[in-house]
Amino acid sequence: MDPAWTNGLIGGLLIGSAAAIHMLFNGRIAGMTGMIASALRLVGGERDEGARLSAAFIAGAIGAAAGLTLAVGAPEIVVTRAPWALILSGLIVGVGVTFSNGCTSGHGVVGMSRFSKRSIAATLTFMATTAITVAVIRHGLGITL
Amino acid sequence: MMGGSVMRGLTAFLAGCVFGVGMALSGMTNPQRVLGFFDVLGGWDPTLAFVMGGAMVPMLIAWRIRARMTESVLGAPLPGPASETVDARLLGGAAAFGVGWGIVGLCPGAVAPALSYGGWPVALFFAAMLVGMGLARGLDARRAATA
Numbered sequence: 001m002d003p004a005w006t007n008g009l010i011g012g013l014l015i016g017s018a019a020a021i022h023m024l025f026n027g028r029i030a031g032m033t034g035m036i037a038s039a040l041r042l043v044g045g046e047r048d049e050g051a052r053l054s055a056a057f058i059a060g061a062i063g064a065a066a067g068l069t070l071a072v073g074a075p076e077i078v079v080t081r082a083p084w085a086l087i088l089s090g091l092i093v094g095v096g097v098t099f100s101n102g103c104t105s106g107h108g109v110v111g112m113s114r115f116s117k118r119s120i121a122a123t124l125t126f127m128a129t130t131a132i133t134v135a136v137i138r139h140g141l142g143i144t145l
Numbered sequence: 146m147m148g149g150s151v152m153r154g155l156t157a158f159l160a161g162c163v164f165g166v167g168m169a170l171s172g173m174t175n176p177q178r179v180l181g182f183f184d185v186l187g188g189w190d191p192t193l194a195f196v197m198g199g200a201m202v203p204m205l206i207a208w209r210i211r212a213r214m215t216e217s218v219l220g221a222p223l224p225g226p227a228s229e230t231v232d233a234r235l236l237g238g239a240a241a242f243g244v245g246w247g248i249v250g251l252c253p254g255a256v257a258p259a260l261s262y263g264g265w266p267v268a269l270f271f272a273a274m275l276v277g278m279g280l281a282r283g284l285d286a287r288r289a290a291t292a
Binding site for chain 1: 245
């Protein structure tokens, strides 16, 4: 098996375990959209426990990735340097996940594994539009990002 | 005193650490791998399917355990039944999210750990994403005010 697939599988098991711990110990859904929105309430001065736990989870995700980078080096990351694409993509993702109340982690992992109709519908929809977008950009417009 | 709230905070931080390491290891913080999965007309890269499949296994088990619990291990309320509302807002939002995801290949779950080693492009994407989230909330507030 391609080492990237093995790493993907182990990484996925870790992502799912993190979500399972967050739910079984803290009663919370580890969807990044919801957690970012919830953590941002701290900026607005609200200090409810949901906001604090979301901020702690996100701090752990950023901190562990930073620690890993210091310890063994950064994982491979090739991201476009075109500002227009980064800004446009970020804006659309931010608006989209707020209206759909979830993204790949919340709907795709946590929601789908409880067979939520809502999450299955959302996941199938965004997987389809992502594939269409990639096809249009790469093969229709011939742009490599 | 080590109250339940402190323990829940520490557990959330540790769960976040596991999530961050998992994301970094999975390759999903690398937009080229994500775009490679969706590029069915190009050289298809199936890694994302392994990640999502792997991630669903612990959660499938966790939902079964949750069904037999009345509160979380650390005493917090557990998530209630899932909403089953499939409406235009959900599908429109999801469709838009996919369009955005397909442009750069970063999603909210991957962008947090990627902030640690992705340099300014990831930071710029993240900032734009927060602006987008704020815009959507602003639209909601305006609609609520006029309704």
